Amino acid sequence: MKKMIYVAAFFLLMSVLMVPAAGAAGKVPQIKINGTLFVTPAGEPQPYINKDYRTMGSVRMVGNALGVLDDNIEWDAKARTVTMEKNKTIIIMTVGQQDLSVNGRTVPMDTVAELKNGRVFIPLRFIAESLGAQIDFDDKTRTVLITSDDPSVGKHNLGNFKELKVVTNFPIVLEAGGLKLTVHDVYLYKADSAEAKNLNNKYNLQYFSRAKYVVWSKITLENTSKKVIRYDGLDLNEKVGWFTATSETHGRLLNSNSITYGTMNNTEVLDGWILKPSESITSTNVQIDYLSEKPFDTIGVFLSYNNATSNELIAVGKE
Numbered sequence: 001m002k003k004m005i006y007v008a009a010f011f012l013l014m015s016v017l018m019v020p021a022a023g024a025a026g027k028v029p030q031i032k033i034n035g036t037l038f039v040t041p042a043g044e045p046q047p048y049i050n051k052d053y054r055t056m057g058s059v060r061m062v063g064n065a066l067g068v069l070d071d072n073i074e075w076d077a078k079a080r081t082v083t084m085e086k087n088k089t090i091i092i093m094t095v096g097q098q099d100l101s102v103n104g105r106t107v108p109m110d111t112v113a114e115l116k117n118g119r120v121f122i123p124l125r126f127i128a129e130s131l132g133a134q135i136d137f138d139d140k141t142r143t144v145l146i147t148s149d150d151p152s153v154g155k156h157n158l159g160n161f162k163e164l165k166v167v168t169n170f171p172i173v174l175e176a177g178g179l180k181l182t183v184h185d186v187y188l189y190k191a192d193s194a195e196a197k198n199l200n201n202k203y204n205l206q207y208f209s210r211a212k213y214v215v216w217s218k219i220t221l222e223n224t225s226k227k228v229i230r231y232d233g234l235d236l237n238e239k240v241g242w243f244t245a246t247s248e249t250h251g252r253l254l255n256s257n258s259i260t261y262g263t264m265n266n267t268e269v270l271d272g273w274i275l276k277p278s279e280s281i282t283s284t285n286v287q288i289d290y291l292s293e294k295p296f297d298t299i300g301v302f303l304s305y306n307n308a309t310s311n312e313l314i315a316v317g318k319e
Contacts, residue, residue, distance in 0.1 A: 029055060029142040031124065033065050034154030038146075041162040045117040047124070052111040055144060056121040059084060059093060064159040066131045067152040069166055070318070075120075082120045087150075091130045093122055102130050155185035156314075163295040164315040172314070177306025178225025181240060184282075186217040186314065188299065203269055204259040205286060213289040215242050215253060215299070221273065222280035229305065232264065232272040239305050242287040245298040253287035 028047050031038040040046050040061060047057045060073050063084050072085045080095040092101040095115045099106050100122065107126070114121045124144055128135040133148040148154070155170035172183040189196040191211035199216060200208045208214075219240065223229045231239050242253040258269035265273050270283035297317035303310045 027142075029137070029144050031057070031062075031144045031146065033146045034148060036154045036157075038062070038065055039157070039160050041160050043162050045119050045121075048116075048121075050111060050114060050121075054111045054123040056111075056114065056116075057124040057127055058119040058121055059127060060119055061159065062124065062127045063131070064166065065153070066128070066133060066146070066148060067150050067169060068131070069169070071165075071167070080115070086131060089131065093120055095120060100126060100130065157187045158299070158315045161188065161295065161315075163297075163317055164299070165318045166315045168312060168314055172301065172312050174301070174303040174310040174312060175224070176303045176310045177308035178223065178227075179229055179239060179303060179305040180222040180224050181301075181303040181310075182220040182222075183301055183312075184218040184220065186215060186301075188296075189214045189216065199286075203261060203286070205288070206257045206259060207254055207288045207290065208256065210254075210290040211256075211288045212292050213244070213296075214256075215287040215289065217242075217285045217287075217301075218282070219270070219285050220280055220282040221270075221275060223275035223277055225306075226277050228274060228276055230272075230274040232274060237304075239303065240285060241302050241304070243298070243300050243302065243311075244289050244292055244296050246292045246294040246296055248294055249291040250298070251291060253289050256286040256288045258286070 028049055031047065044061055045058060047055060050056050059082055063073060064070065068084055068086045074083045082093050084091045090103055093113045095113050098109050098112045100109060100113070101107070107130070109123060109126050111123060125135050128146045131148070132150070133146050136145045137143070138145055151171060152169035156166070158164050158166050170183065170185060174181045191208070191214055196214045199205065199214065221240070238255070243251065244253060257271040261269045262271050265281055267281065267283045270281070270285055273281060275281065298313065299315050300311055300313040
């Protein structure tokens, strides 16, 4: 009788020990890049845990989030190889291979590169480290933490819109007629998104009821001229603006003031402002797109002052 009990106990113990590790690991951890939650664009394959229990990330999507422009990511369908380049670092990965190449140096991975829904996936750690970023894991919150010193990383969410291809890096600096604009970061939200609604609840944004999209940017304005520059009741000529285009519409966006923070030179949300020579101000600029019913083909920023204009395309439609 005792022998039967021991045998039963043995098989019970073995059944517990043989539970797959993936089951113990639970769902795929969330990913944060420089403190910002990484969101996979709609229609793109999600990160996953492969058979070797590695958290796999899309080379293109995670690469974009770490500042790699789409034009610097090339796919060779015949060789089943993807090549990614950033800041003179060239990374080559081949589907089914366990090694990747970083500037000609072979780097062995702990699993093979995989192709899923048209995207090449490798372990997140190797994407991050190949691009000079640091990676850690917060076991308590089950979060992969990727940190990069690159100033262009974590400065926009345009990668969340699969129809857009980012064509420039941040910060963006424009100068026109003695006025200097630095765009530190920009976030694009659909007006019916939770993010846009939360912003409106906090700041009570003018024209929000008409909005299709909201462009939320952190900017610095600096007066490099020898006279006062202003945007107020004495000079309502637009200085900073954003423009968008779709297959059906195009035009400038509508500046949206904050009814809650509607004071001059406000560092929370910038409405009216006055800058004496050599003065500067850093704040948030909010713009409303009330025309675009379809996905953007173009988004850019411009600076206009003293009969001079400067502009920069930030993202364009993918071919």
